[in-house]
Amino acid sequence: MTVPGLQFRRARAEDLADIVALLADDPLGAQREQADVQGLAPYRAAFAQIEADPNQFLCVIEQAGRIAGTLQLSILPGLSRGGALRGQIEAVRVARDLRGAGIGRAAFDWAIAQCRARGCTLVQLTTDRSRADAHRFYEGLGFEASHLGYKLSLD
Amino acid sequence: MTVPGLQFRRARAEDLADIVALLADDPLGAQREQADVQGLAPYRAAFAQIEADPNQFLCVIEQAGRIAGTLQLSILPGLSRGGALRGQIEAVRVARDLRGAGIGRAAFDWAIAQCRARGCTLVQLTTDRSRADAHRFYEGLGFEASHLGYKLSLD
Numbered sequence: 365m366t367v368p369g370l371q372f373r374r375a376r377a378e379d380l381a382d383i384v385a386l387l388a389d390d391p392l393g394a395q396r397e398q399a400d401v402q403g404l405a406p407y408r409a410a411f412a413q414i415e416a417d418p419n420q421f422l423c424v425i426e427q428a429g430r431i432a433g434t435l436q437l438s439i440l441p442g443l444s445r446g447g448a449l450r451g452q453i454e455a456v457r458v459a460r461d462l463r464g465a466g467i468g469r470a471a472f473d474w475a476i477a478q479c480r481a482r483g484c485t486l487v488q489l490t491t492d493r494s495r496a497d498a499h500r501f502y503e504g505l506g507f508e509a510s511h512l513g514y515k516l517s518l519d
Numbered sequence: 520m521t522v523p524g525l526q527f528r529r530a531r532a533e534d535l536a537d538i539v540a541l542l543a544d545d546p547l548g549a550q551r552e553q554a555d556v557q558g559l560a561p562y563r564a565a566f567a568q569i570e571a572d573p574n575q576f577l578c579v580i581e582q583a584g585r586i587a588g589t590l591q592l593s594i595l596p597g598l599s600r601g602g603a604l605r606g607q608i609e610a611v612r613v614a615r616d617l618r619g620a621g622i623g624r625a626a627f628d629w630a631i632a633q634c635r636a637r638g639c640t641l642v643q644l645t646t647d648r649s650r651a652d653a654h655r656f657y658e659g660l661g662f663e664a665s666h667l668g669y670k671l672s673l674d
């Protein structure tokens with residue numbers, strides 16, 4: 365399945381409000397993100413750290429001149445699995461009114477191709493246990509739910 | 520619980536054979552790692568990539584002049600959760616004959632303190648669903664198994 369007119373590019377500072385709005389427009393994100401302009405300062409600081417790290421790629425997906433989605437790709441070197449370089453995908457969102465049209469699938473095709481181009485032999489992600497639709501989506505792409513993902517908040 | 524005589528330091532190239540032997544001495548690692556000297560070349564390449572990335576810390580734990588354990592800490596900037604900086608822990612191993620003596624707990628205390636010192640507000644890890652002992656260990660440390668961890672091999 366291909367989706368016409370999608371463009372994948374590195375996020376710029378001026379995209380930040382749109383990206384945060386996408387992250388917030390989600391049952392879990394709504395509890396965690398502050399999408400108003402006053403709340404953007406911590407996101408600006410985080411964006412600067414992402415920009416400074418050559419192993420991070422914050423991606424925006426454009427369609428017809430608007431931001432249709434976002435994801436973050438991290439390249440992680442490590443010794444495990446024969447020194448496998450890993451691609452890790454986080455913070456995937458597609459604009460609510462554009463869901464179900466294949467943009468998520470196209471975003472993963474793009475991200476996996478980026479991982480291959482960087483020399484990764486493994487792609488990994490975690491997803492909240494409550495996101496049943498996401499589980500079916502990832503399994504349809506060939507991902508295997510082999511692991512549990514543990515989090516510890518330091519707040 | 521404190522364990523006397525533990526030292527945590529950044530791994531050096533000459534530690535590599537010992538670290539890979541630790542990774543291999545494990546029911547899952549035994550199928551995935553090549554601990555013989557001829558097999559070390561891909562690990563050397565991966566080690567160079569870890570060394571080159573200031574957001575990676577490959578740690579060895581020394582006790583009484585030997586390598587008692589290892590873990591890798593990755594610092595991941597991101598926009599989610601209010602721009603939370605995350606610490607990610609991977610490839611945790613304690614030498615087989617030293618398990619059960621509190622070294623794993625001390626290693627996590629150290630790693631979590633490192634995460635705090637770097638400004639992380641979240642610590643995350645994934646662990647194979649078959650590692651029931653590890654699950655109890657992480658839950659005892661306050662980690663919550665809120666996520667599923669998906670992997671896709673690109674081999």
